[in-house]
Amino acid sequence: MAYRKTGKVVAQLEANRTRILDAARALVFAGGFQAASMAAVAAKAGVATGTLYRYFASREALLLDVFRAISDVEMSRLEDIAAGPGLPAARLRDVVHGFASRAVRGARQAYSLLAEPLDGALAEERLAYRRRHAAIFERLIREAQAAGEVAAMDAHVTAAAIAGAIPSALTLHGPDNVPDADALSAAVLRMAGLDPHTDTSSSLEELSHDQSA
Amino acid sequence: MAYRKTGKVVAQLEANRTRILDAARALVFAGGFQAASMAAVAAKAGVATGTLYRYFASREALLLDVFRAISDVEMSRLEDIAAGPGLPAARLRDVVHGFASRAVRGARQAYSLLAEPLDGALAEERLAYRRRHAAIFERLIREAQAAGEVAAMDAHVTAAAIAGAIPSALTLHGPDNVPDADALSAAVLRMAGLDPHTDTSSSLEELSHDQSA
DNA sequence: CCAAACCCTGAACCATGGTTCATTTCATAA
DNA sequence: TTATGAAATGAACCATGGTTCAGGGTTTGG
Numbered sequence: 001m002a003y004r005k006t007g008k009v010v011a012q013l014e015a016n017r018t019r020i021l022d023a024a025r026a027l028v029f030a031g032g033f034q035a036a037s038m039a040a041v042a043a044k045a046g047v048a049t050g051t052l053y054r055y056f057a058s059r060e061a062l063l064l065d066v067f068r069a070i071s072d073v074e075m076s077r078l079e080d081i082a083a084g085p086g087l088p089a090a091r092l093r094d095v096v097h098g099f100a101s102r103a104v105r106g107a108r109q110a111y112s113l114l115a116e117p118l119d120g121a122l123a124e125e126r127l128a129y130r131r132r133h134a135a136i137f138e139r140l141i142r143e144a145q146a147a148g149e150v151a152a153m154d155a156h157v158t159a160a161a162i163a164g165a166i167p168s169a170l171t172l173h174g175p176d177n178v179p180d181a182d183a184l185s186a187a188v189l190r191m192a193g194l195d196p197h198t199d200t201s202s203s204l205e206e207l208s209h210d211q212s213a
Numbered sequence: 214m215a216y217r218k219t220g221k222v223v224a225q226l227e228a229n230r231t232r233i234l235d236a237a238r239a240l241v242f243a244g245g246f247q248a249a250s251m252a253a254v255a256a257k258a259g260v261a262t263g264t265l266y267r268y269f270a271s272r273e274a275l276l277l278d279v280f281r282a283i284s285d286v287e288m289s290r291l292e293d294i295a296a297g298p299g300l301p302a303a304r305l306r307d308v309v310h311g312f313a314s315r316a317v318r319g320a321r322q323a324y325s326l327l328a329e330p331l332d333g334a335l336a337e338e339r340l341a342y343r344r345r346h347a348a349i350f351e352r353l354i355r356e357a358q359a360a361g362e363v364a365a366m367d368a369h370v371t372a373a374a375i376a377g378a379i380p381s382a383l384t385l386h387g388p389d390n391v392p393d394a395d396a397l398s399a400a401v402l403r404m405a406g407l408d409p410h411t412d413t414s415s416s417l418e419e420l421s422h423d424q425s426a
Numbered sequence: 427c428c429a430a431a432c433c434c435t436g437a438a439c440c441a442t443g444g445t446t447c448a449t450t451t452c453a454t455a456a
Numbered sequence: 457t458t459a460t461g462a463a464a465t466g467a468a469c470c471a472t473g474g475t476t477c478a479g480g481g482t483t484t485g486g
Contacts, residue, residue, distance in 0.1 A: 009483070013433090038474060048435040050476075059474060117330035127385070134385055153403070154396035157382055161400045164381020165374035172340070172347055172373040183367035187374045190366070191404045217454070226463090251444060261465040263446075272444060 017055045020045045024066045032112045033063055033122065060121050067122060071113055071129045074102065082136045088143035089150060089194060095136060096189055100166050101181035107170060114167035134163040141192055150193045162188050230268045233258045237279045245325045246276055246335065273334050280335060284326055284342045287315065295349045301356035302363060302407060308349060309402055313379050314394035320383060327380035347376040354405055363406045375401050 023045035027036040038059050042049040056062035081095045103110040118126055138159035144150045165188050173179050186196035236258035240249040251272050255262040269275035294308045316323040331339055351372035357363045378401050386392050399409035 006484070009432090037472095042436095049474090050436065051434055053475070054433070117332055117336065119330055123330065130381070130385055153400060154393070157392045157396045158400040158403075160382040160385040160392065161378035161397065163385060165378040165404070168343070168377020168381060169370055169373040172343055172376060179370045179373065180367070183370040184374065187366060187371040187404050190371075190406060191378070191400050193403060219454070222453070222462090229463095250442095255466095262444085263466065264464055266445070267463070 016045075016047065016051070020047065020052060020055055020062070021065060021069065024062055025069065028063075028066055028070070028112055029109055032116045033067075033118060034116065036063060036066070064121055064125055067113070067125050067129075070109065071125075074113070075129070075132055077102070078133070078136055082140060087149060088140050088147055092137070092140040092144060092192060093185075093189060093194060093196075095140065096162065096166075097181070097185040099133070100185040100188065103166055103170055104178050104181040104184065107175060107178050110167070110170060111175070115171045130163050130167075134159040137162045137192075144192070153193065158191055162191055165191070229258075229260065229264075233260065233265060233268055233275070234278060234282065237275055238282065241276075241279055241283070241325055242322055245329045246279075246331060247329065249276060249279070277334055277338060280326070280338050280342075283322065284338075287326070288342070288345055290315070291346070291349055295353060300362060301353050301360055305350065305353040305357060305405060306398075306402060306407060306409070308353065309375065309379075310394070310398040312346070313398040313401065316379055316383055317391050317394040317397065320388060320391050323380070323383060324388070328384045343376050347372040350375050350405075357405070366406065371404055375404055378404070 020041065024036050024041045027040055027044060038049050038052055041062070042052055045052075052062065056065070078095050078099060081098055082091055084091060084094075086094075103114070113126070113129065136159075138155050141150065141153070141155040141159060145152065145155065166184065169179055169184055169187075182196070189196055233254065237249050237254045240253055240257060251262050251265055254275070255265055258265075265272075265275065269278070291308050291312060294311055295304055297304060297307075299307075316327070326339070326342065349372075351368050354363065354366070354368040354372060358365065358368065379397065382392055382397055382400075395409070402409055
């Protein structure tokens, strides 16, 4: 036996991987996926470009991990709200409002996740991400319908419309002229036949404060 | 004097330009802007790649012309409906329904115009195109509000949400699983506080039959 | 201290696809 | 028919940016 990865080395490797991912994430945050060229990521992480390929099979694979890391955070927030207590309609309100206000706040990041032109596997991943949004909305709409809280409607289509309305309202206004989150969620909620809530409701507060960067 | 463009030549030049534009348009229709490489356009038009540059300054300029040619057709349809007779709310219904059904029908073309990843000047043009949609919606909403036909709301944001909901509902469903146009426009119209109309209304019929292809 | 296995480096490599331009072809007018 | 200028050609050019790999260093076990 001549070589065996010792604990220290393993830790070092993991640290490197993390450093690379962090560098990529920072670049994406600052300038979108487009700005995260392999050269830029390597420079920011303090390694050579070749090193990146020891940790990720390709640029696409690297950026996919970045996309997932970012989107999972966002996604689980919404899922938490959706799975929380309260009537379906109220949860739907909270989820939509949470999505809207979070997107409005982190407009730059939201742009990368939702609107920046992406190709290949990244485009696929975004589609899946959006579909997960729509699935949450759809389930809540159905629950609300079952509970008689909202009128009859095509839940599937309505959910998809909601999932698209928010991002696009964001991008149409341009990066400097961000829309008001309350007005946005109010408009979107009307699609589900709901009036906006006036109070900035309970479950949101705790969930929408920190980072969003 | 030794040379002067004769009428026949001028006509030939114009014909060439048209042929190139048509070739590009056909490629865009079949496979999106992405598929309209200069080589492909030249081949389809039956000219050499270099020739393209005698008629268009760059690929971007060529595709911009294609985009405008396509989008202008769509745009003026909506504008005609918006400027037509009838109460503001009814026109808003018609415009939204016309947009939705037209997009659902020509899903492939709608994808290129509304959702395909585009860069640079083309992305700008699309943004402008979408904003023109939103502007139409916004004006009608304001008119409807002034006439007391709909409740108070943020017309600007609502219009932007409408403009985005339709394309994204389309893309979320995938190219084979297109949503129902009626359900889609119903959902979207609810954002403006309108119930869907059941009858497939007057002004639409004549305007949504032909090509779209 | 040494050999083996592994990791890092970064300049060279390569694929893609838009753009150019020397050359050829064609239309015009004398 | 021929000189002239315009138009078309298409192979060569080039920019971009992801990917590779031979060379140099580092860690491990003996």
